[in-house]
Amino acid sequence: MRSIVISCGGTGGHLTPGVALAEGLLARGEKRGAPTRVTLLISQKKIDARLSERYPQLRFVAVPGTGFSWAPARLLRCIVSQFQGLLFCLKLLTREKPSVVLGMGGFTSAGVAVAARLLGIPLALHESNRVSGLATRTLGRLAVRVYLPEGVRLTGIRPTCIRHVGLPVRCEISPKPHGEACAKLGLDPKRPVIVIFGGSQGAGPLNDWAEAHWSALASEGVQVYCVTGPGKGEAGIRELPLKRGGTAETEPVELQREVRQTNQPATVRAVFVPFCDDVATLLSAADLVVSRAGAGTIAELIRCATPAILVPYPHAADDHQRANAAFFEKRGGGIVIEQSELGRLQREVLDTIFNEWLLHRLKQNLRQMEREDAISVILDDLETLVRE
Numbered sequence: 507m508r509s510i511v512i513s514c515g516g517t518g519g520h521l522t523p524g525v526a527l528a529e530g531l532l533a534r535g536e537k538r539g540a541p542t543r544v545t546l547l548i549s550q551k552k553i554d555a556r557l558s559e560r561y562p563q564l565r566f567v568a569v570p571g572t573g574f575s576w577a578p579a580r581l582l583r584c585i586v587s588q589f590q591g592l593l594f595c596l597k598l599l600t601r602e603k604p605s606v607v608l609g610m611g612g613f614t615s616a617g618v619a620v621a622a623r624l625l626g627i628p629l630a631l632h633e634s635n636r637v638s639g640l641a642t643r644t645l646g647r648l649a650v651r652v653y654l655p656e657g658v659r660l661t662g663i664r665p666t667c668i669r670h671v672g673l674p675v676r677c678e679i680s681p682k683p684h685g686e687a688c689a690k691l692g693l694d695p696k697r698p699v700i701v702i703f704g705g706s707q708g709a710g711p712l713n714d715w716a717e718a719h720w721s722a723l724a725s726e727g728v729q730v731y732c733v734t735g736p737g738k739g740e741a742g743i744r745e746l747p748l749k750r751g752g753t754a755e756t757e758p759v760e761l762q763r764e765v766r767q768t769n770q771p772a773t774v775r776a777v778f779v780p781f782c783d784d785v786a787t788l789l790s791a792a793d794l795v796v797s798r799a800g801a802g803t804i805a806e807l808i809r810c811a812t813p814a815i816l817v818p819y820p821h822a823a824d825d826h827q828r829a830n831a832a833f834f835e836k837r838g839g840g841i842v843i844e845q846s847e848l849g850r851l852q853r854e855v856l857d858t859i860f861n862e863w864l865l866h867r868l869k870q871n872l873r874q875m876e877r878e879d880a881i882s883v884i885l886d887d888l889e890t891l892v893r894e
């Protein structure tokens with residue numbers, strides 16, 4: 507394949523699978539001595555800039571465009587910016603002449619998909635969620651290939667265009683030794699760790715829950731590591747002194763300056779950070795994760811075999827997070843709690859994190875869940891499409 511344009515902007519959940527495919531293409535090109543020119547289209551949102559700066563070896567281009575909304579002012583902004591995005595993509599595709607365009611869903615896919623169609627460039631779309639998004643539903647008819655998660659159907663698309671395949675996960679996401687991961691995060695590997703993770707934007711209700719409950723968890727000896735999301739929550743380290751029996755006192759102590767070097771810290775710690783650049787370490791340190799049910803997070807939990815309690819975002823488009831979470835629970839990777847039921851989350855966390863048999867069982871199930879290499883499946887298929 508000479509050149510490809512991958513549209514993957516808007517959220518971390520769209521961008522990181524695009525990065526995973528781009529890394530796969532670069533590796534293939536190097537092995538074959540025939541590099542593919544990869545261009546990743548992202549949005550102008552801060553989260554895209556934050557994530558993409560970690561991959562200087564890849565070529566990112568920010569494209570105009572905002573998400574769809576029925577609110578009149580935002581709808582107008584969406585129409586104008588999508589038109590600007592279409593003009594931008596027409597110019598870019600005319601210049602680049604890619605062999606294929608791949609859209610990973612989301613609002614940044616619209617302009618480039620229409621531009622590809624107008625210029626006669628084959629278009630493929632990838633859907634990561636268990637309910638197809640607006641972009642896949644509307645643009646699917648323009649595509650020669652639509653990749654859907656296992657068992658997901660989409661009406662109005664020719665069945666011969668559909669391939670079922672999972673979410674491409676970046677090569678850096680793989681399980682690391684638990685002790686090393688804890689040490690990297692400043693946590694004690696001998697004590698249970700719960701990670702709270704709200705996806706690329708963070709989740710206010712999960713952050714609030716972590717603030718309200720970290721000291722109760724610490725008093726049971728459980729450490730908390732909460733990724734609040736950029737611009738959300740209050741970063742810092744909170745600690746409770748240890749009692750003799752190993753559980754903590756109930757009065758928090760301030761420990762913002764000192765990071766203890768000993769293997770046996772005399773306190774139980776809760777760490778709050780706005781963003782995490784090393785998700786493999788984060789998930790490898792966790793005995794249990796409490797998170798939103800974004801497709802990206804779920805695929806990474808599976809890759810690292812980390813059990814989770816999922817709290818789906820109740821306002822996600824077409825309620826796709828509930829569908830993602832239900833599938834994960836059905837496969838035995840963890841359990842689902844509704845946001846309206848956060849009152850029982852502490853009990854669920856303690857019951858699960860101290861139940862070694864259950865954690866072991868969930869890990870075993872997670873290891874059974876990833877059966878294929880999504881990157882190879884998609885890249886092989888795209889190469890076939892281009893040859894045809």
Ligand SMILES: CC(=O)N[C@H]1[C@@H](OP(=O)(O)OP(=O)(O)OC[C@H]2O[C@@H](n3ccc(=O)[nH]c3=O)[C@H](O)[C@@H]2O)O[C@H](CO)[C@@H](O)[C@@H]1O
Nearest residue numbers: 517518519520522705706707781782785800801802803822
């Ligand atoms: C609120 C909402 O509608 N979110 C959607 C958004 O996901 P959103 O971006 O919120 O979350 P996902 O869980 O899908 O993916 C997040 C990605 O960002 C990375 N990351 C996140 C935080 C961090 O500190 N560091 C970091 O690297 C994660 O490792 C992961 O690769 O798109 C997904 C894919 O269509 C959907 O499934 C989600 O429902």
